[in-house]
Amino acid sequence: ETCAPGGLVCVWTAAMADELKAKGNEAFKAGQFTQAVDFFSQAIAVDGSNHVLYSNRSAAYASLQDFSKALDDANKAIEIKPDWPKGYSRKGAALHGLKDFDECIGAFKKGLELDPSNEQMKNGLREAEHAKDNASNGLGLFSSPELWGKIASHPQTSQYLQQPDFVQMVSELQRDPSSISKHLNDPRMQQVMAIALGVKIMTPDEMNGEAGNGSGGPESHPAAAADPEPTSTPEEPVVELTEEEKEQQDKEQAALKEKELGNAAYKKKDFEAAIAHYNKAIDLNEKDITFLTNRAAVYFEMGNYEKCVKDCDEAVEKGRAIRADFKVVAKAMARKGTALVKMGKLEEALVAYQKSLTEHRNADTLKKMNDLERTIKKKKEEAYIDPAIAEQEKEKGNERFRAQDFPEAVKHYSEAIKRNPSDHKVYSNRAACYTKLGALPEALKDAEKCIEIDPTFAKGYSRKGHAQFFMKEYNKALETYQLGLKQDPGNAELQDGVKRCVEAINRANRGELSEQELKERQEKGLQDPEVQQILQDPVMRQVLNDMQSDPKAAADHMRNPMVAANLQKLVNAGIVQMR
Numbered sequence: 001e002t003c004a005p006g007g008l009v010c011v012w013t014a015a016m017a018d019e020l021k022a023k024g025n026e027a028f029k030a031g032q033f034t035q036a037v038d039f040f041s042q043a044i045a046v047d048g049s050n051h052v053l054y055s056n057r058s059a060a061y062a063s064l065q066d067f068s069k070a071l072d073d074a075n076k077a078i079e080i081k082p083d084w085p086k087g088y089s090r091k092g093a094a095l096h097g098l099k100d101f102d103e104c105i106g107a108f109k110k111g112l113e114l115d116p117s118n119e120q121m122k123n124g125l126r127e128a129e130h131a132k133d134n135a136s137n138g139l140g141l142f143s144s145p146e147l148w149g150k151i152a153s154h155p156q157t158s159q160y161l162q163q164p165d166f167v168q169m170v171s172e173l174q175r176d177p178s179s180i181s182k183h184l185n186d187p188r189m190q191q192v193m194a195i196a197l198g199v200k201i202m203t204p205d206e207m208n209g210e211a212g213n214g215s216g217g218p219e220s221h222p223a224a225a226a227d228p229e230p231t232s233t234p235e236e237p238v239v240e241l242t243e244e245e246k247e248q249q250d251k252e253q254a255a256l257k258e259k260e261l262g263n264a265a266y267k268k269k270d271f272e273a274a275i276a277h278y279n280k281a282i283d284l285n286e287k288d289i290t291f292l293t294n295r296a297a298v299y300f301e302m303g304n305y306e307k308c309v310k311d312c313d314e315a316v317e318k319g320r321a322i323r324a325d326f327k328v329v330a331k332a333m334a335r336k337g338t339a340l341v342k343m344g345k346l347e348e349a350l351v352a353y354q355k356s357l358t359e360h361r362n363a364d365t366l367k368k369m370n371d372l373e374r375t376i377k378k379k380k381e382e383a384y385i386d387p388a389i390a391e392q393e394k395e396k397g398n399e400r401f402r403a404q405d406f407p408e409a410v411k412h413y414s415e416a417i418k419r420n421p422s423d424h425k426v427y428s429n430r431a432a433c434y435t436k437l438g439a440l441p442e443a444l445k446d447a448e449k450c451i452e453i454d455p456t457f458a459k460g461y462s463r464k465g466h467a468q469f470f471m472k473e474y475n476k477a478l479e480t481y482q483l484g485l486k487q488d489p490g491n492a493e494l495q496d497g498v499k500r501c502v503e504a505i506n507r508a509n510r511g512e513l514s515e516q517e518l519k520e521r522q523e524k525g526l527q528d529p530e531v532q533q534i535l536q537d538p539v540m541r542q543v544l545n546d547m548q549s550d551p552k553a554a555a556d557h558m559r560n561p562m563v564a565a566n567l568q569k570l571v572n573a574g575i576v577q578m579r
Contacts, residue, residue: 475572525573
C-alpha cells in the first residue's frame with residue numbers, strides 16, 4: 001500500500017500483530033508469563049489500537065503479580081473500547097490484586113451492566129465483596145499475594161511447601177479466611193499467621209541466643225519454662241539420683257550459668273571476662289561443644305584467629321565423638337572458615353565452608369562460600385597476568401591467523417587475554433577469528449569488549465559492524481560503522497561497511513528479499529527496544545498513519561528532523577520500506 005509520494009510502504013500490519021499475539025497466547029498457556037508480556041508488548045508496538053492486546057498483557061502482568069501494570073493495561077483496553085466487558089473483568093482482577101475492593105466491585109458491576117450473564121464477572125464480584133468483608137473483619141491478611149513468597153522465603157516455613165496438606169490448608173484460607181478456626185491448633189498455621197501479621201518468628205537459635213555461622217556471638221540456653229499448674233492427675237514417682245549423678249547434674253547447671261555470664265560479658269564487649277566464664281563452663285562440662293564455639297566467637301572478635309580456629313577444630317572433633325547436633329558442628333566449621341579468611345588462608349577457608357555445607361545447608365554460609373570462590377578466582381587471574389607472555393601469545397595468534405588456522409589462532413589469543421585482559425587489540429583480533437569461523441555472537445562480544453576498553457579504536461567498530469552485518473542486523477551494523485567513522489573519518493573499511501549496509505537495506509526496500517528473509521528481518525527489528533519505543537510514540541504512530549491516508553500531511557511530518565531520523569531507523573530495521 002503506497003502511503004506517500006516518496007514511495008513509503010508500511011509493513012507493520014495486523015497480520016504481524018496477530019502472529020505476535022498468538023505467540024504471546026502460547027507462552028501464557030505454558031505459564032511463561034514474562035515471555036508472554038514480551039510478545040504482547042511487541043504486538044502492541046505494531047498495533048497499539050488493538051484493545052485485545054492490552055487485555056491479554058493485563059492478564060499476563062496479573063499472573064506475575066504486577067497488578068499496577070495490569071491495571072494500566074486494563075484501563076487502556078477500556079479507553080480503546082469502552083463497551084467491551086472483558087476490559088472491566090481485567091480491571092476488576094487487577095484491583096482485587098491491589099486490594100482496592102471498592103473500585104474492584106465497581107469495575108465488575110460496570111462489566112455486568114454490559115454483559116449481565118457473564119459468570120466469570122459474577123464470580124469476581126462475589127469474591128471481591130467477600131474479600132472486602134474479610135478485610136474489615138481483620139481476616140484479609142490471608143489474601144495477600146505476597147503470602148506465598150513470605151512462606152517460601154522464611155527458613156522455618158519454606159519446608160512446609162513440600163507438604164500437600166499444608167498447601168491445601170493455606171489455599172483454603174485464601175478462599176475462605178473464616179475457616180481459620182478449624183486450623184488454629186496446627187502449629188504450622190500459627191507460624192503462617194505470624195508471618196502474615198509481620199510478627200517475628202523466633203528460631204531455636206534465636207531463642208537460645210545463638211550466633212550465626214560466621215563470626216557472630218555466643219550461644220545461650222533458654223530460660224526454664226514456668227512450672228505447670230497442678231492438676232488432679234497423680235504425680236509420677238520421682239527417680240532417685242545417685243550422688244555421682246547429682247554431682248554431674250549440679251556441674252551441668254553451673255556450666256550453663258557460667259555460659260550465660262560469658263554471653264552477657266560478650267555483649268558488653270568485655271572479652272577477657274567472657275573467656276574466663278567460658279573456660280569455667282568447659283571445665284565443668286566438656287561435653288557441651290557450644291561452650292567451645294562461643295569461646296571461638298570471642299577469640300574471633302579479639303582478632304586471635306589462630307585460637308578461634310583451634311577451638312572450632314576441637315568443637316568439631318568432640319561433636320563427632322558425642323554425636324552432637326549437626327547444625328552446631330556445621331556452625332563450628334563455618335566459623336573456622338571465616339577466621340581462615342581473616343588469616344588470608346583462602347583455600348583452607350573454602351574447604352571449611354564446603355565441609356560446613358555438607359553438614360547443614362545454610363544460606364549465609366553458602367553466600368560466604370560463593371563470594372570466596374569469586375575472590376580466589378580473581379586473585380588467580382591477577383596472579384596469572386604477564387604482559388610479556390601475552391605479547392608472545394598474540395604474535396603466535398597473528399601467525400596462525402595469517403596461515404588461516406583460525407581455531408589455533410583463537411587458542412593463542414585467548415591465552416593472551418588471560419595474560420593481559422586490558423589489551424583491546426587482542427579482543428579485536430579474536431573477534432576477527434570468530435567472524436571467520438562463523439561464531440558471530442562471540443565475535444560481537446569480543447568487539448564490544450574491545451570498544452569498552454578503548455572507545456577511540458576504530459578497528460573495534462569495524463569488527464562489531466562486520467559481526468552485525470553477517471547476523472543480518474543491517475540497521476545496527478550501519479550505526480556501528482557510523483560511530484567508528486566519528487573516531488576515524490577516513491577509514492576505508494568503515495566507509496565500505498556503510499555502503500554495504502545501505503545496499504542491503506535498499507535491496508530489502510526494493511522488494512528483492514524472499515518472504516522468509518523479510519519476515520526474519522522484521523522480527524529482529526521488532527525485538528530492538530529502540531524500534532519498540534519509536535512505534536509506541538504517539539507522534540510517530542500518527543506519522544505512520546498519515547503516510548497511509550494523507551500523503552500531504554506525511555510530507556509535512558518529514559520536515560521534522562527528529563521524525564525523519566526515527567523513520568530512517570524504521571526503514572533500516574525493515575519495519576518500513578522505501579519503494
